[in-house]
Amino acid sequence: MKATPGLPGEFALIARYFAPLAAGFPGAYGLLDDAAAIAPAPGHELIVKTDAIVGGVDFPVNEPGDLVARKALRVNLSDLAAKGAVPRAYMVDLMLPDTVEEAWIAAFAAGLAQDQSEYGVHLIGGDMSGTPGPVTIAVMALGEAPAGRIIRRAGARAGDAVFVTGTIGDAALGLRTLQGALPGLDGASAALLVDRYRLPRPRVTLGPQLIGIATAALDVSDGLVADLRHLCEVSNLAAVIRAPRVPLSPAARAAIAVDPALLEIVLTGGDDYEILFTAADTAADKLAELSRSFSVPITPIGHMAPPPERNQAPVAVLDEAGQELGLTSEGWTHFGRAPQ
């Protein structure tokens, strides 16, 4: 038994900080039961996703509790959004080393509360445990979508346009900024990029609107090129995108102006939590309207192409002159080597 000096017991912590987050969701039973009950609306199915984040791997070890909580939740909501699901509830497993103080847990719960208001979700279950390792958080998010209508990764057609929401590369540049690797960047740009790394903005309201328009979709978490490759592989197609069309924030443009080599980080760095999707060219008007209604940039960056030849990479990234960029890495992967 790991007793943590200074912390109240597990049940007191749940009652104090987490049970209030279950209020308003009857099937959560106030977190006083062993499990929660949830049913999709008629004609809908539940869409479920889990993603865990680890201190020192996915977020800095000294990160405040509220930001850690919101990042853990949001990376999961981002996947639901990319599938067109409306988020409804989530569960959290929280593994804490004995160095964590109650104030950190209070901040963690406050971060969840803030995002519950923002995204209309409720905490319906979870687990707390001690760990000799770093703070580790596993979130399971539950959303709903019309039955059989979620936007799959498979489903793209040759000739479909490739779109991406928002801007790409900010989070990856933000991580490099935190690591001190972008010393020449102005302070305002640096702050914007770091903020994008620390706090993803999942496209929760836009995502469900893409049902019936997008032929395939996923969220950009491993990196634009790697995630487009995932989409190509399951759709059995290739893709050609044009680097100059990839939407960049002014801060990312400033960083690339200082060091043009950062373009590769932008294209492959990951943690964007934007939606990458394919749709017919004819959907462009409808997408422009959605972009205006939801104040989310939606940018065409290329096209899907017939299946790649043997030994041909499925994703080609072209520069302004139409020449293929040679990228040394395609994106984040845990374990082993990132594929070339």
Added chain:
Amino acid sequence: MKATPGLPGEFALIARYFAPLAAGFPGAYGLLDDAAAIAPAPGHELIVKTDAIVGGVDFPVNEPGDLVARKALRVNLSDLAAKGAVPRAYMVDLMLPDTVEEAWIAAFAAGLAQDQSEYGVHLIGGDMSGTPGPVTIAVMALGEAPAGRIIRRAGARAGDAVFVTGTIGDAALGLRTLQGALPGLDGASAALLVDRYRLPRPRVTLGPQLIGIATAALDVSDGLVADLRHLCEVSNLAAVIRAPRVPLSPAARAAIAVDPALLEIVLTGGDDYEILFTAADTAADKLAELSRSFSVPITPIGHMAPPPERNQAPVAVLDEAGQELGLTSEGWTHFGRAPQ
């Protein structure tokens, strides 16, 4: 990026070991998508539960992968069973230190495969991540039950009998055996107790049969006395149980014969994963029939009583003479001190 020498990449590991576990569940999309889709049968709702286990806290750090996997899954299935839910699917987040070898992961997946056959569940999602800490596994289990019919913790009535399935205390004694704290015990008994600690036997087939019979239920994970206290608290009642009626395995009896003080470990030690439930005395015949049909012992151990007086503990454990046992601890808790 934590590269783990010798391990294939994350996606290769998923394709090799985990995607096969999703076969047969269409909404899992072969683990090739960002999320899974699941809908309850008509008239049913989904029952969801998450519990995480941490190396060095919930299982020994050198435990084989298959046992770790099965324990992680089973502790969750146990909660579903105690609610009367039929398990259908689960997701797994697997956090691995870089000392883990591929053979361990292969064993982990093989353990899941074995339990999928045993319990009729499918893997429908998950996440793999590196960690500087110990092996950490978060499981989210999804089951289904007739809408509004799950067996809650709240719902017991004064006068209801208190029942427990199987035998109590084996796992807690098994842990002490592993720790070398039961040196006088015979080898066969020691092996049985250790096995009960390492591999819970959730009452998955019996649990759903208790809907309509049990007035309240939960699984015994924190310890018999602590879990009965949880049930008392949410039902706003007290309970009186008789220690001599608590069902013990021959191995537990052998251990207590060597050291009678171990009775307290049995009553408070936890990790039993049996179902503790309340029901009217008149349900005894029906329960005896279920016990025979499912080959699961179901033993009455006491009764629910009116709400406790102020300053009175909600659970009284009586000895053979009807005297209250003075227990120094009520059961496992993470953080802080176990309540007296």
